[in-house]
Amino acid sequence: MDEKYFPEKIEKKWQQHWDQTKAFQVTEADPRPKYYALEMLPYPSGFLHMGHVRNYAIGDALSWYKRLQGFNVLHPIGWDSFGQPAEQAAIKRGVNPRDWTEENIAHMRGQMLRLGISYDWSREIAAHRPEYYKWDQWFFLKMFERGLAYKKKSPVNWCPKEGTVLSNEQSSGGVCWRCGAAVEKRELEQWFLRTTNYAEQLVADIKQIADTWPDKVLKRQSDWVGRSEGAFIDFAVKDTDKKIRVFTTRIDTIYGATSVVLSAEHPLIDELLVDSPLKEQVMTFAEKVKSAKAISARAAEEEVEKEGINTGVLAINPFSGESIPVWVANYVLIEYGTGAVMSVPAHDERDFEFAQKYSLPIRRVIERISHEQESIAHDPTHEDQSTAMPHAFTEYGILVNSGNWSGLISENAITTMAEHAKAKGFGEAAVTYRIRDWGVSRQRFWGAPVPIIYCAKCGVVPVPEADLPVKLPDNAEFTGTGESPLAGVPEFVNTTCPKCDGPARRDTDTMDTFVDSSWYFFRYCDPRNDSAAFDPEIAKQWTPVDQYIGGDSHAVMHLIYTRFWTKFMRDIGLVSFDEPVKRLLTQGMVTNRVEGTDDWKAMSKSLGNGVDPDEMIAAFGADAARLFVLFAAPVENELRWLESGIEGAVRFLRRVYTMVWRWHERLTNVANENGIETTAATRSLRRKTHQTIAKVTSDFDALHLNTIVAALMELFNELTDFNADPVSASAEDTFAVREALEALVLMLAPFSPHIAEELWEQLGHSGGLLKSGRWPQADAELAKQDELEIPVQVNGKLRSRVLALPSVTEDELRTAALNDEKIKALIDGHEVVKVIVVPQRLVNVVIR
């Protein structure tokens, strides 16, 4: 053993040991209970950044903890290796995307090895390899068989900068999730997956993970699915047999409807205006709205002013029989509900604003229920039109001016009016969702080809399973024009129809890369299977994932897709549960100061505030870098990078190293006997050791990794204070030091595994931590305090302390406090009103 701590030497030694002994390879044959720890698989951009390091350090800490506790821990890694940057490299620099990707993977794998992350490398996977994406295609075909994958022409989100379609999830807020460019609407024919079929389950099953996923993620998912209860109501168009169906959550306000408003894209507009003199005007308006939306009105920061036009057509309110005008307006969305609404200005903010602008009537039909207005409640014919409303009244209340329904309260009216509509055949109660089907076609090369063939005779023909994978060609040209590069490869495009053998063409789009990541952690269970995506029996042994760790940027993308995918896999019998991930941790970002400013921003090349993990490893060692990122902040918080912080981590490791170096000879020479008495000299150290074990264990279960490191430092400080001489220490002292050092080293392993392995060996154990080490057990007796220092307050202010045994009674404590010299002096001349005694905690003397 060296006298001094040389991280690079130790780290290399143990990385080799782990590799040679295949230390982290696991098998299903292992009888121990399983634990599946998973970090989000990275995109192989070429270099790890500190965000990755933090992610993997957290996952690795957990993996080590569970291993030392005796679990059979699956801790795999792979590559989300399809995607835009590889294609950009191909366009800009003419490199082959496959070569570019493989080189990046090789480099990043090296970085992970240098960090010493304990992955089972035998299970490594990469999405761009045919043996993986074959199964993306297989899943697509399964969905196609069941009608869950379908093609339709529709307005889709188009990123002009990247030249491809995006899903709704990827264009949240009207901007591209990757490059931030404003998203346009384009009319294209695209493949969609029916996520809407699972909308209800995606909301309902949240209760299964409500306690173990972060609230903010569940909230966003719930909002994204956007479940809304209401009713469909048909408004007949006057003098025609046509109907306009609207969706409303407030059927109780229907007597206040003063118009029906259609979105500009509503399909009925054409039909309704066939003979209308206003046709020209309305169509011009609708076109204007559509084009404004096409250039991304939704990406604009400010609210767009409401605009509309009266079509001159009348619709009949099925409840009141009243005829009201039909308008077309820019504030009604075709994507939601039915693309048409009944406008109730008195009880909806948007309708109110619209009505004011165009001087449409505002008719109040809901009154607040209050004591002052009790007379109104008892007088259903009450009509208060005299007072102009300053705002819409959007709360529930009591119905007025609503025919026979007046006098009902909103909650009841909503139910009974929907029932009435159904009985009369002009509507029904309904649930709508905001979530849309997942558009998966991408006009790109570097993805899994959509396994579909178009035949002039047979139409849309799925590629037979036996012909999978549909492989990417090697000779595509990358022009960056926005056309799928596959379309320019005749050898790829031209094929024969699997049904009739006639000439046919392949689909030239590839699938969204989020398809790859929707099921990848099932593949880790059975990564080399070439006859199935995975063997359900094997997957059953590992899944669901026990702990998933990643950034929260995927809250409504990856994390909703993978829940959808799992439900589909359940429905085709591959898995037997509803939710793929038991527990989710969303780690905070790693930020650094932007030079010349006071801003802390996520590290990035463009801001020039990046920190290279390799440089950190070279300067301080992987162990210190990892210890620092876990110590510096709670895992879910933002982590501000401070070079001095990592120096502190090295200092700590160096001190621990030196401590072991000073003791290792004595500890290996003096046999570790059991049954050694605790002495007055060792009691305090032994207590600290066992208290620390208890605290660290419970903090691990709560994922409070930063306070664990603090606790280990406290234990070390206690060891320093113990100050026994390694040359002449008594058997009792040696025993206590050994106990403390062994516990410290074992508990340090999840944070800084290389030095822990080295020190464990120096403490006289062979074969490595996983062979000879076990997570230490806290002895509750030893952890007990044998004397308590009880604070004594007078009128709530701390004035003194008294010493007491843990077994002290309430009366004894009261007496001790009142007899304390300082307290006596303070209560002298005052009346003691009462004395609060909290057993084992505190005494408060209340005086007057």
Next chain:
RNA sequence: GCGAAAGUGGCGGAAUUGGCAGACGCGCCAGACUUAGGAUCUGGUACCGAAAGGUGUGGGGGUUCGAGUCCCCCCUUUCGCACCA
């Protein structure tokens, strides 16, 4: 605009059910050892005060013997959603 979360030393952050505020680390100060120190070790470090003592968890109020923690109002920050009928 709507919704949610959070405000604790110079900094990152600790603090069972309301019960000693500031653990641990960084930084800073002093000292030791050193040819030297951006190494190492020791001690100190919330604020005011020479001290006794007093004041302190964004601001204001409340509940309580006792509030960082619970309740109400306000301010600030961060995040999410932004015409979802």
